[in-house]
Amino acid sequence: MSLIIKPETLRTLIESYGEQLPQDLEKAIAGVPEYFNLRPSLITPAKQVALQQILHCPYQGLTRKMYLESKVLELVSLKLADQVATPTEKLLRLQEIDRIHHAREILLRNIGNPPSLIDLTRQVSINEYTLKHGFRQIFGTTVFGYLHDYRMEQARQLLLSGQMKIEQVAQIVGYVNRSRFASAFRKKYCINPKAYQTQKNI
Numbered sequence: 001m002s003l004i005i006k007p008e009t010l011r012t013l014i015e016s017y018g019e020q021l022p023q024d025l026e027k028a029i030a031g032v033p034e035y036f037n038l039r040p041s042l043i044t045p046a047k048q049v050a051l052q053q054i055l056h057c058p059y060q061g062l063t064r065k066m067y068l069e070s071k072v073l074e075l076v077s078l079k080l081a082d083q084v085a086t087p088t089e090k091l092l093r094l095q096e097i098d099r100i101h102h103a104r105e106i107l108l109r110n111i112g113n114p115p116s117l118i119d120l121t122r123q124v125s126i127n128e129y130t131l132k133h134g135f136r137q138i139f140g141t142t143v144f145g146y147l148h149d150y151r152m153e154q155a156r157q158l159l160l161s162g163q164m165k166i167e168q169v170a171q172i173v174g175y176v177n178r179s180r181f182a183s184a185f186r187k188k189y190c191i192n193p194k195a196y197q198t199q200k201n202i
Helices: 007-015 023-029 044-056 061-083 094-109 117-124 126-140 145-159 165-173 180-190 192-201
Strands: 003-005 037-040
Touching: 003 007, 007 061, 037 044, 044 061, 044 145, 044 192, 094 117, 094 145, 094 180, 117 126, 117 145, 126 145, 126 165, 145 180, 145 192, 165 180
Parallel strands: none
Antiparallel strands: 003 037
């Protein structure tokens, strides 16, 4: 994912929070005449959720404008976090990257009954530290943080289709208890599953 922004707009935005541009970012945009392309990166679950929320904004008028602006700021902050990544970060070997992607595939194939972290490390033949560190480096979140975000996004899309009951959606994404699913969904999207389903199908 790339984010194109005017250097002065980026500087003004950061300074409005009483901060200065990080030195490496200041050097990167120096001499850029018009638009600056923040470093391309993977679309992590957090970015994917923000992008989906922009595409499926449920509001109108002023509320819509404020909501979309907040989501754009969220994307900018996530991109800046990528841009100023710690230079001492341990680089992953290609074999480790392949195994971490394999771990992700295993998780997504078993969202209803995911393996434990220990079982996952055994299945992909990698140690726990490398799996945890590598997952955060590649996907921008923890192993089960990624799974949680994926579950919530799948649930949101199923609710959006309007073809299933809340209990069915909860079970598909791995929740036996409807109230726990509702609580997780509400925490993620600031709206109850039923209310979201209803407003999307009016």
